[in-house]
Amino acid sequence: SQKIEQNSEALNIQEGKTATLTCNYTNYSPAYLQWYRQDPGRGPVFLLLIRENEKEKRKERLKVTFDTTLKQSLFHITASQPADSATYLCALGSYSSASKIIFGSGTRLSIRP
Amino acid sequence: SAVISQKPSRDICQRGTSLTIQCQVDSQVTMMFWYRQQPGQSLTLIATANQGSEATYESGFVIDKFPISRPNLTFSTLTVSNMSPEDSSIYLCSVVISAHEQFFGPGTRLTVL
Numbered sequence: 001s002q003k004i005e006q007n008s009e010a011l012n013i014q015e016g017k018t019a020t021l022t023c024n025y026t027n028y029s030p031a032y033l034q035w036y037r038q039d040p041g042r043g044p045v046f047l048l049l050i051r052e053n054e055k056e057k058r059k060e061r062l063k064v065t066f067d068t069t070l071k072q073s074l075f076h077i078t079a080s081q082p083a084d085s086a087t088y089l090c091a092l093g094s095y096s097s098a099s100k101i102i103f104g105s106g107t108r109l110s111i112r113p
Numbered sequence: 114s115a116v117i118s119q120k121p122s123r124d125i126c127q128r129g130t131s132l133t134i135q136c137q138v139d140s141q142v143t144m145m146f147w148y149r150q151q152p153g154q155s156l157t158l159i160a161t162a163n164q165g166s167e168a169t170y171e172s173g174f175v176i177d178k179f180p181i182s183r184p185n186l187t188f189s190t191l192t193v194s195n196m197s198p199e200d201s202s203i204y205l206c207s208v209v210i211s212a213h214e215q216f217f218g219p220g221t222r223l224t225v226l
Contacts, residue, residue: 032213034214041222042219046214049213
């Protein structure tokens, strides 16, 4: 069955360092991969989408890579700040159906001052 | 983008009762989605709510337990019927506006005693 694994339950990073989160998947060939941020008590907020034919995408301090051979995506936050503390979810989707988006369980990121 | 509101934001219910959750979007959308997120878990798609037709349910979810209404292009309801403590969860609605970017509501936190 399709499976998405995100690294560790929690990640603690010193402010100013680069946080790197991992998303691995099996038994799936996604057309695109997304990253979301979720704060406690709130719904997920879309951050970035990367397509299967793209290797890397950037948005401000965020960088996402997508390796379809390794079946892995890396999500980087550079110059991390305490305000970046949240849970980050990766999600896989296909073009055939917008509803078939599968979410990982998320990685809780804490940035300490 | 889209702004989504949900009512109620939280509720505590007794076993065997039903709760209807409302989802309102500030623009017309074709598809709306209902998700469940249990504590510490990933988002699980319950069903896709289509305007003018029956909702499409994912494996493990049935209409008798989770009836959905979609009376127009900006509104949907999800009812959690004959509740048990296992239904305690956060229920989220979402929409896809463009480019597979999903916008989520703030969620409804349900506790069943």
